[in-house]
Amino acid sequence: xxxxxxxxxxxxxxxxxxxxxxxxxxxxxxxxxxxxxxxxxxxxxxxxxxxxxxxxxxxxxxxxxxxxxxxxxxxxxxxxxxxxxxxxxxxxxxxxxxxxxxxxxxxxxxxxxxxxxxxxxxxxxxxxxxxxxxxxxxxxxxxxxxxxxxxxxxxxxxxxxxxxxxxxxxxxxxxxxxxxxxxxxxxxxxxxxxxxxxxxxxxxxxxxxxxxxxxxxxxxxxxxxxxxxxxxxxxxxxxxxxxxxxxxxxxxxxxxxxxxxxxxxxxxxxxxxxxxxxxxxxxxxxxxxxxxxxxxxxxxxxxxxxxxxxxxxxxxxxxxxxxxxxxxxxxxxxxxxxxxxxxxxxxxxxxxxxxxxxxxxxxxxxxxxxxxxxxxxxxxxxxxxxxxxxxxxxx
Amino acid sequence: xxxxxxxxxxxxxxxxxxxxxxxxxxxxxxxxxxxxxxxxxxxxxxxxxxxxxxxxxxxxxxxxxxxxxxxxxxxx
Numbered sequence: 001x002x003x004x005x006x007x008x009x010x011x012x013x014x015x016x017x018x019x020x021x022x023x024x025x026x027x028x029x030x031x032x033x034x035x036x037x038x039x040x041x042x043x044x045x046x047x048x049x050x051x052x053x054x055x056x057x058x059x060x061x062x063x064x065x066x067x068x069x070x071x072x073x074x075x076x077x078x079x080x081x082x083x084x085x086x087x088x089x090x091x092x093x094x095x096x097x098x099x100x101x102x103x104x105x106x107x108x109x110x111x112x113x114x115x116x117x118x119x120x121x122x123x124x125x126x127x128x129x130x131x132x133x134x135x136x137x138x139x140x141x142x143x144x145x146x147x148x149x150x151x152x153x154x155x156x157x158x159x160x161x162x163x164x165x166x167x168x169x170x171x172x173x174x175x176x177x178x179x180x181x182x183x184x185x186x187x188x189x190x191x192x193x194x195x196x197x198x199x200x201x202x203x204x205x206x207x208x209x210x211x212x213x214x215x216x217x218x219x220x221x222x223x224x225x226x227x228x229x230x231x232x233x234x235x236x237x238x239x240x241x242x243x244x245x246x247x248x249x250x251x252x253x254x255x256x257x258x259x260x261x262x263x264x265x266x267x268x269x270x271x272x273x274x275x276x277x278x279x280x281x282x283x284x285x286x287x288x289x290x291x292x293x294x295x296x297x298x299x300x301x302x303x304x305x306x307x308x309x310x311x312x313x314x315x316x317x318x319x320x321x322x323x324x325x326x327x328x329x330x331x332x333x334x335x336x337x338x339x340x341x342x343x344x345x346x347x348x349x350x351x352x353x354x355x356x357x358x359x360x361x362x363x364x365x366x367x368x369x370x371x372x373x374x375x376x377x378x379x380x381x382x383x384x385x386x387x388x389x390x391x392x393x394x395x
Numbered sequence: 396x397x398x399x400x401x402x403x404x405x406x407x408x409x410x411x412x413x414x415x416x417x418x419x420x421x422x423x424x425x426x427x428x429x430x431x432x433x434x435x436x437x438x439x440x441x442x443x444x445x446x447x448x449x450x451x452x453x454x455x456x457x458x459x460x461x462x463x464x465x466x467x468x469x470x471x
Contacts, residue, residue, distance in 0.1 A: 134403065135402060135403040135406065136402035136403060136443070138447070146453060146466070151468070152468055155451055155468070159449065159451075162447075163449060164444070164447035164448055164449045165447075165449060165450075165451075166447065166448070166449070166450045166451075167450070167451045167452070167466075168452050168453075168454055168463065169451070169452065169453045169454065169466050170453075170454045171453060171454075189454075189461065193461070195454070195461075265444055268440075268444065269441065269444065271406075272409070272437050272440055272441050275409045275410075275412075275413055275433060275437050276433075276434065276437055278413045278416070278417065279412070279413065279416055279429075279430050279433045279434060279437075280430075282413070282416035282417045282419070282426070282430075283416065283426055283427065283430045285419065286416070286419055286421075286423060286426045287423070289419065290423055
């Protein structure tokens with residue numbers, strides 16, 4: 001077996017990503033007691049949050065710490081909101097706190113805690129109930145006061161992001177007796193007539209009492225039952241109301257809510273243009289590839305010298321003909337030699353040859369005389385010499 | 396509201412088409428078709444954005460009937 005170890009850096013990076021991908025760990029609200037509190041000169045706060053059995057390291061950066069309404073100290077019981085993440089260098093996980101509140105703030109606080117626990121148990125805060133905020137809402141419904149900075153901020157941010165935005169304000173009181181029921185009615189009205197694609201429920205900062213309508217059960221349930229997605233933006237970044245937990249999306253401020261609800265049109269336009277460019281580039285590339293392939297084809301020998309193959313065949317044919325001719329000539333020569341040989345042999349055996357050496361043939365009436373007994377007196381015979389024939393008479 | 400889901404789906408489709416075109420696996424005919432389709436959708440999307448009109452209104456309950464009026468911010 002071969003070992004394939006990972007580096008410590010890679011391991012920590014992996015763990016960090018795992019934790020970052022966990023929705024639940026991205027937004028945690030933790031209750032505990034502060035210990036080891038250090039207010040670093042940079043303005044960042046370092047401390048440990050603990051209970052009877054366990055502890056966790058926490059850090060609160062200056063950017064969040066400036067919003068604190070109190071100075072934390074050791075032994076203080078607090079609620080901390082933030083993200084759990086890994087500090088890769090040291091391989092430790094810790095809470096990066098965005099907000100902190102003192103725990104145990106009397107009866108309102110107890111009521112808040114009890115309602116929160118109850119609704120949480122009922123599942124009103126569950127992620128799977130959260131509706132998606134539309135990417136390109138045609139109309140944005142805003143429930144807030146028609147006076148003050150909240151609606152102004154929302155309009156400013158919205159029109160900056162989308163100059164052609166469509167906002168419908170349904171004014172509601174945002175604090176005091178009777179505010180909650182008006183907010184509930186407004187949510188229902190928006191839903192009944194589907195007056196918008198997304199609703200922003202907003203209020204500026206204030207005390208726990210000021211924000212109270214947004215901690216009431218009827219408001220929480222109305223938000224939960226809303227078919228239109230709801231973005232909550234109540235109080236400052238550090239304030240967490242029940243409405244925030246039950247909303248489909250929590251915005252830290254009204255301006256942030258507008259940013260979350262209204263797409264930045266120039267970004268969208270840029271994106272659309274980038275698609276157009278990507279298409280053009282891709283098609284151009286495709287055509288270039290095709291052209292290259294075509295050129296490569298046309299450059300191949302078949303197209304460049306189409307006769308070459310044929311010429312090669314011609315050469316082969318010529319070679320074949322030559323070889324056939326050669327074999328015929330050779331055969332002829334062999335036969336000729338053989339014939340010459342044979343003729344020489346025949347020549348050697350020919351009787352005529354013998355005649356040149358002085359022999360002669362005696363013939364009688366065309367027959368060759370082989371024996372003296374064949375002859376009688378007065379027979380007229382022919383004597384054949386190599387160079388002619390003579391007649392003679394026997395005596 | 397139909398338009399808005401359209402928009403989101405269209406954006407997804409645009410991304411899909413871009414990916415398909417960029418892999419270069421498609422034959423030329425299909426590439427050209429996809430290209431035209433993408434350009435058409437992109438045009439539709441920008442049309443939606445360009446044709447939108449700025450409207451900031453306030454809903455007022457007028458004897459049980461909701462009225463939509465232009466919202467004018469109060470000067471502070």
